[in-house]
Amino acid sequence: MMKNRVMKGSLVTLLSLMTSQAFAAQEVTVYTAFETDLLAKYKTAFERANPDVSIKWVRDSTGIMTAKLLAEKNNPRAEVVWGLAGSSMALLKEEGVLIPYTPAGVEDLRPTLNDPLANPAWFGNEAVFNAICFNEAVAKQRNLPTPTSWDDLTNPIYRGHIAMPNPASSGTGYMQVSAWLNTFGEAQGWQYMAELDKNMAHYTHSGSKPCVQAAMGEVAIGISMAVRGAKLKTKARHWRSSPRKASAGNRKRSAW
Template sequence: MQKHHWLRAGLFAAAASAAFAAAPAQAQGSLVMYCGVQEEWCRAMSGAFEKETGIKVAMTRKSAGEIYAQLKAESSNPRGDIWWGGTGDPHLQAAEEGLTQDYESPANKDLHEWALAQWEAAKKRSVGIYAGALGFGYNTQQIKAKGLAEPKCWADLLDPKLKDDVQVADPNSSGTAYNLLATVVQLMGEDKGFDYLRALHKNISQYTKSGAAPAKAASLGETAVGIVFIHDAVVFAVQGDPIKAVAPCEGTGYEIGSMSIVKGARNLDNAKKFYDWALTPAAQALAAPAKSYQVPSNK
């Protein structure tokens, strides 16, 4: 009788163990995530983290400039926990203003030097998660129809035949556009750089809210040229759209996409868990399936 009792107990324990092993992660609180990359990548990251940890993620997608402005507006009563993605300059600005907090992840040892340089520049309040070079994408059909040679340089975008046929993001909302401004000034000097931007303005049809939007517009033929990070143009080239990505002949700048923990985060422990997880190879490998082709920060 005793033997049967222990047998039943053993079978019950084994069944319970198997049930727990097969079950998804149990709920472990929540996380408010401000995401500064493309929607598809944002959803992939938030969904994978939620599935792996059981932590419920409330994700909002905005441009880096918009997220920075939101953190500033909410500084007296923070609502976000983690800011993931978007160009590094707004992250650095937020760090300088005390809108984000310092954190050293155990994963730092596995990161490229440029990612750690961002962390050090931000006084440990932001870290690099990917890198991407600035350039532009042009619609091959539109350029051919205008009788233009393939644009290869920043100077080519000043051609009068491109009047009202170039798009770039608005620097008031987009880190991409701010990167363009900084790139041009560093390449040409302040005076010539602003002369270039004034001349370029004559060809701009729209200053978009999102940094990546001009690439989509170029792929659809809504504009001949979209000034974007090169990986944003590659997304549409890979799927067969008539768009070609260009690294300008004069040289170019680049972004270090970053991640920061919000100062005063209500779910601080979960923010740190996401931060550590987002720096792993497995998490960063979610980029390519989401059609994002930046260089990951994990070696």
């Protein structure tokens, strides 16, 4: 069965209308939004356990990959979707892009992260959250105070010093917008984002890039994935990522 060759990981599922040619060639095309630096170790581990299968990655941000999968619905180019947001997986299933699939060891997964509907087609292995990535050295040079809440980021003193992912293309950015709307309420949430937009230096295509830019000193503040901030924090002396107060989210959570 093909499912014995499918990767075990975050939000793994098979696509409908699989092509036998791909498996005959022993190459599996996997669409993913996971960060590039994570892919090599998963590819190595999977191919070691499945020496007759080779993975071909196609990687982009969540919004781009979701749009690509929907556009290819009637002519699928991939066998596997791996590492997209739960909201995207739910949409893909609703549109008939995914087929039901039950991985081995499903009983060991957290049911709250899995497809909650009948005939589940996707499964998750983690929930992540966002954080404010703050470069203390840059802030000191520019006389910027340390923010202690999301509301602080609307202070005009931060104008031109903040970056965040574009919610139109980045799942991380979309998650953040959803979290603000859940936290503040719809009316107040949109008003908050309108004020925050005035302080934005730019929006990025990548979900992790704002934290990377903060670490490199390109901006003082990056709104991004906390896990990326935690990794970068160990490499830089004068910056920090401080998740403190949890905010509402969907399958991914936003925090400060």
